[in-house]
Amino acid sequence: MISKKTKYGLKALIYLARQYEQGPILIADLARDENIPKKFLESILLALKNSGILQSRKGKGGGYYLGRSPRQITMGQAIRVMEGPLAPVQCVSETAYAKCTECGNENTCGIRLVMKDVRDAIAKIVDHTTLADVLERIAQAELTEKNVVDFCI
Amino acid sequence: MISKKTKYGLKALIYLARQYEQGPILIADLARDENIPKKFLESILLALKNSGILQSRKGKGGGYYLGRSPRQITMGQAIRVMEGPLAPVQCVSETAYAKCTECGNENTCGIRLVMKDVRDAIAKIVDHTTLADVLERIAQAELTEKNVVDFCI
C-alpha cells in the first residue's frame, strides 16, 4: 500500500498538470482544493522540487509549478521520490540496489527471482505513464461516467 | 518494499516445500537453517497455519508442514497473509476492497486508474507462481550458476 504522502503528492502533481503553463499555484490553494493538510503538503512539494519534478517561486505571484511538461513527467519518477524504490526487495531495485541482509546466494534466491518479475511489471506501467497520460485517462473516464449518468436519466 | 516478516515467511514456505511429504519440520530447525529469529518465526508460521497454507502437529514428532501440495500454494496467497493486500491502494484491492478516504469520485480518480493496472500486473505474477514453480526456478538458477563456475575453472 502506498502512503498518504504519496497519494497527496500524486494528487498535487495531477492538479498542477491540469493547470500547466498557467503560472505558479499556491500551496494553500492546492491544500484546500485537494483536502491535504497544508504543512504536510509543503514538505511533499519541497521533496518534489528537490528532485527536479517541480519548480517554485517565492513572494507575491509565487507558488509551485511543473518543472517540465506533463508529457515528460512519469508516475514512476514521482512515486520514487515520495515512496522510495519500486522494487519489493532492494536486491532487485534498479535505482537503489542493495544486497539483502538475509540473502545468501543472490543468483539462486527464489524470492528474488519472483520479485524481479514483479518489479519489472510495476516499472513497465509507472515508468510509461506520464502525467499527460493520466489527464487523458481521467478525461476519458469522466466522459464515460457522464454517458452512464445520461443513460440513467 | 516487503517486510522482513514476509521474507521470513516466504523463505520458510520454500524450505518446507523442499521437504514436502517428509513429515513435520521443527520451528527450531527452520529458524536455525534460514537464520530467522525463532520467536518471530513462530508467529509467522502460526498466521500461515491459520490461513490454511500450513498445518502443524504438537508434541514429539511434531512441527510444521505444508497444508497442500507445492503446486497448490501460490506466492500471492502467502504474501497476502503476511503483507496484506497486493493492491497499492485499497480501492483497487480484490481481496480487501475499501473506499479511499481521500478519494472523491472513484470512477474518475487518476491515481486509481493507474494503480488498478499495477495491482493486476502484480497479481498476474504472484497468483500464477506456485511454490513448485519457485523450486523449479531455483533449480534452474543453480544449474546455470554451476555452469558459470565450471566455465571459470
Add this chain to the structure above:
DNA sequence: TTTTTAGTCTACAGATTTAATAGATTAATG
C-alpha cells in the same frame, strides 16, 4: 526601504507499524 507574500528550514510529537523477546499454557507422544 519597509511591508507583505509565500516558499523553506528546523524541530518536534503522537500514532502506528515493525521486529523482536519472555514466559506461561496447551496438546500430543511415549
Add this chain to the structure above:
DNA sequence: CATTAATCTATTAAATCTGTAGACTAAAAA
C-alpha cells in the same frame, strides 16, 4: 506422568508515518 513442541499473552525498542509549530529567507509591491 514426563517430555516435547506448538500456541497464546504480554511487553518492548526502534522505526516510520502523519501532522503541527514557528522561525527564516527570498521576491515583489507599496
